Amino acid sequence: MRLYTTSALPLVLGGALGLGAGAAAAADLEFYFPVGVNAPAVATIDELTSEWAAQNPEHTIKPVYAGNYEETTTKALTAAAAGNPPQVAVLLAIDIFTLVEEDVIVAISDIATTPEDEAWMDSFFPGFMKDARFEGKTYAIPFQRSTPVFYYNKDAFRAAGLDPEDPPETWDEMIEMGKKLTVKDANGNVTQWGTRIPNLGLAGAWMFGGLVVSKGDVLSADSGTEVSIDSPASIASLEFLLELAEEEVMAPGGISWGDTPKAFLEGQAASIWTSTGNLAFINENADFDWGVGFLPGGDGPGAPAGGGNLYVFKDATDEERAAAIDFMKFMTSPENAARWSIATGYVAPRPDAWELPIMQEYVAELPQARVALEQLPYAEREFATFQRAKVTQFLVEAIESVVTGDADPAAAVEAAQEKADDVLGDYR
Amino acid sequence: MNKRLPIGLAFVLLVLPCSLLVAFTHYPALRALANSFWNNGSSRRPSKFVGWDNYRAMMEDDRLAQVLANSAIYALGTVPLAIGLAIGMALLVNSKLPATGLMRLSFFMPTMLPMVAVANIWLFFYAPGIGLASQILSVFGLPPINFLGSTDTSLASMMVVAVWKEAGLFMIFYLAALQAVPANLKDAARLEGAGHVRVFFDVVLPLLRPTTIFVAVNALINAFRLVDHIIVMTRGGPNNSSALLLYYIYEVTFAHRDFAYGATLTVLMVVILGAMAAVQFWILDRKAHYQ
Numbered sequence: 001m002r003l004y005t006t007s008a009l010p011l012v013l014g015g016a017l018g019l020g021a022g023a024a025a026a027a028d029l030e031f032y033f034p035v036g037v038n039a040p041a042v043a044t045i046d047e048l049t050s051e052w053a054a055q056n057p058e059h060t061i062k063p064v065y066a067g068n069y070e071e072t073t074t075k076a077l078t079a080a081a082a083g084n085p086p087q088v089a090v091l092l093a094i095d096i097f098t099l100v101e102e103d104v105i106v107a108i109s110d111i112a113t114t115p116e117d118e119a120w121m122d123s124f125f126p127g128f129m130k131d132a133r134f135e136g137k138t139y140a141i142p143f144q145r146s147t148p149v150f151y152y153n154k155d156a157f158r159a160a161g162l163d164p165e166d167p168p169e170t171w172d173e174m175i176e177m178g179k180k181l182t183v184k185d186a187n188g189n190v191t192q193w194g195t196r197i198p199n200l201g202l203a204g205a206w207m208f209g210g211l212v213v214s215k216g217d218v219l220s221a222d223s224g225t226e227v228s229i230d231s232p233a234s235i236a237s238l239e240f241l242l243e244l245a246e247e248e249v250m251a252p253g254g255i256s257w258g259d260t261p262k263a264f265l266e267g268q269a270a271s272i273w274t275s276t277g278n279l280a281f282i283n284e285n286a287d288f289d290w291g292v293g294f295l296p297g298g299d300g301p302g303a304p305a306g307g308g309n310l311y312v313f314k315d316a317t318d319e320e321r322a323a324a325i326d327f328m329k330f331m332t333s334p335e336n337a338a339r340w341s342i343a344t345g346y347v348a349p350r351p352d353a354w355e356l357p358i359m360q361e362y363v364a365e366l367p368q369a370r371v372a373l374e375q376l377p378y379a380e381r382e383f384a385t386f387q388r389a390k391v392t393q394f395l396v397e398a399i400e401s402v403v404t405g406d407a408d409p410a411a412a413v414e415a416a417q418e419k420a421d422d423v424l425g426d427y428r
Numbered sequence: 429m430n431k432r433l434p435i436g437l438a439f440v441l442l443v444l445p446c447s448l449l450v451a452f453t454h455y456p457a458l459r460a461l462a463n464s465f466w467n468n469g470s471s472r473r474p475s476k477f478v479g480w481d482n483y484r485a486m487m488e489d490d491r492l493a494q495v496l497a498n499s500a501i502y503a504l505g506t507v508p509l510a511i512g513l514a515i516g517m518a519l520l521v522n523s524k525l526p527a528t529g530l531m532r533l534s535f536f537m538p539t540m541l542p543m544v545a546v547a548n549i550w551l552f553f554y555a556p557g558i559g560l561a562s563q564i565l566s567v568f569g570l571p572p573i574n575f576l577g578s579t580d581t582s583l584a585s586m587m588v589v590a591v592w593k594e595a596g597l598f599m600i601f602y603l604a605a606l607q608a609v610p611a612n613l614k615d616a617a618r619l620e621g622a623g624h625v626r627v628f629f630d631v632v633l634p635l636l637r638p639t640t641i642f643v644a645v646n647a648l649i650n651a652f653r654l655v656d657h658i659i660v661m662t663r664g665g666p667n668n669s670s671a672l673l674l675y676y677i678y679e680v681t682f683a684h685r686d687f688a689y690g691a692t693l694t695v696l697m698v699v700i701l702g703a704m705a706a707v708q709f710w711i712l713d714r715k716a717h718y719q
Contacts, residue, residue, distance in 0.1 A: 077685065187569040191557075193557075200665050250575075251557070253577040254582075255577055256576065258557045259556075276530055389679075389685070391683045400666040400667040
């Protein structure tokens with residue numbers, strides 16, 4: 001099923017926008033995208049964009065790999081400030097408040113107004129649309145959406161005398177099983193840690209958000225102006241991280257995001273908490289039997305939704321906006337959502353993609369891919385506020401100061417809460 | 429004697445360099461100064477004149493205090509280390525040992541690599557448990573060190589990367605200077621009964637002084653100017669333990685979009701660098717012996 005034929009769309013949209021003579025006007029699009037995981041993402045993006053360009057010979061598109069998520073946002077905002085933004089970009093879902101405040105993006109629901117457009121915007125999982133909407137408008141379209149899952153080495157589980165089909169579900173089980181999974185050499189040095197939860201930087205804050213969700217709380221409100229960093233759930237989550245290190249289940253100190261899949265593949269960590277976007281990379285490179293489970297939770301399952309959405313920039317002309325919408329529909333069509341999901345491990349953001357034969361086949365072959373989808377109902381939005389980068393930094397500092405032993409949990413979260421309230425006070 | 433240029437031609441010749449200097453140095457500096465007295469506006473919060481507020485915030489900024497302390501340690505640590513290592517390497521490749529050509533190449537290699545590539549190499553080197561450093565430690569039965577994940581080691585790890593990258597370039601300057609040291613001075617000293625060490629410290633080192641001052645000025649500037657490896661490797665973390673002043677300015681300005689406070693920090697950086705330049709030129713005038 002092709003959603004749209006190529007030449008009709010600008011006409012339809014042009015009419016909808018009241019543009020009158022909406023001929024198939026040519027548009028040159030620039031498309032920024034980040035890569036935050038170890039996946040052949042660039043190749044797949046290139047493939048998808050050139051297919052779209054081939055189907056729409058009147059348009060051109062230039063995909064620009066712009067670094068990791070934070071760098072891509074920085075680059076897009078700086079380009080916008082200089083008057084030369086991309087027309088379309090994949091940026092963090094949580095950057096919606098920053099993008100709205102900087103007034104650089106246009107609400108998709110303002111430029112895509114036909115019933116078909118509305119049906120398109122309603123075709124995604126509601127959980128992924130939650131952080132794409134603000135003040136009643138839809139500002140973004142889910143694209144590379146992810147959630148962290150628990151990857152574990154079944155061979156290591158067997159070696160430790162644990163049931164490889166029964167991964168830990170709670171924090172207590174994680175600590176109990178983790179102790180058995182940690183292996184030391186003759187000198188008493190650890191050669192295999194029980195688990196590995198990244199705790200540094202933005203990714204560390206993302207993982208931390210999941211811990212808090214599993215304790216029945218969320219770090220930020222939908223308004224983007226309220227945070228609850230100093231909650232009992234936060235303190236409990238930090239204490240859990242400290243306990244993992246004390247019980248020698250996890251390496252003490254800061255743990256980086258980037259090395260995590262490698263540590264798993266090299267057998268240095270028996271289990272890891274990382275994005276479902278790393279699924280394809282691990283599947284390709286693991287030379288052992290591995291499984292995927294829900295993230296072990298405090299009071300129940302819990303995870304943060306994460307990843308990036310597609311945004312359209314305000315500076316784009318009407319022709320470019322129309323072409324951008326068409327491009328986004330192409331990228332998020334059930335077939336392409338499925339292809340993107342299979343190539344990377346990102347969660348295809350619409351239910352109908354999961355029903356396609358290629359997706360069914362893929363899941364039958366790699367049942368691990370389904371876990372993220374099943375965990376989705378327990379996922380809450382990622383920590384997002386106005387002044388996102390600045391406010392997240394307070395949270396990051398709190399987490400980092402606790403895991404490196406510089407501060408105790410209660411004092412750290414209290415300081416972060418105070419600083420966040422200080423910044424967000426202006427927005428309330 | 430030189431012929432005097434007509435005043436008109438002199439003016440014409442000066443226009444281009446002066447306009448570049450104004451456009452890319454003076455104007456931005458003055459603009460930063462002006463911006464530092466305004467707060468940061470956006471579509472939801474208009475910008476307004478706030479006087480000294482940004483500077484007051486700067487005085488109370490705990491993070492800035494740590495960043496400045498880090499920058500001071502970083503500069504004081506990397507500059508002498510890079511200079512010492514550069515002199516050592518220059519002496520080595522200037523000696524009559526075999527394979528000095530290969531040594532020159534391998535010492536100079538890190539300088540030719542872009543900082544981002546260097547940072548990625550070291551990222552792999554430092555990775556606890558899987559990196560080369562851990563593997564070397566494990567040969568000796570030592571536990572892996574979490575170089576980048578611990579507040580005790582992250583800044584020192586960044587300094588090692590900087591020294592590794594920079595020493596090769598400075599070695600080239602020292603090598604040139606060493607080859608310009610007149611042999612008869614060394615011979616004369618030896619005739620007087622001076623040993624190798626004495627010759628080095630009393631004859632060679634004083635003659636290297638102009639090079640040392642030049643290298644020290646450059647190393648100090650680089651210590652404030654080069655933060656690519658911080659961005660790639662630690663993003664200033666954990667808990668700001670490896671954040672340097674320029675990285676902080678980058679983060680505040682471009683990631684946090686706080687242009688007003690970024691401008692305030694820029695003014696601070698200009699003042700610091702200006703003060704250092706003044707001190708260095710004062711030393712340069714007094715101590716350098718050019719022939």
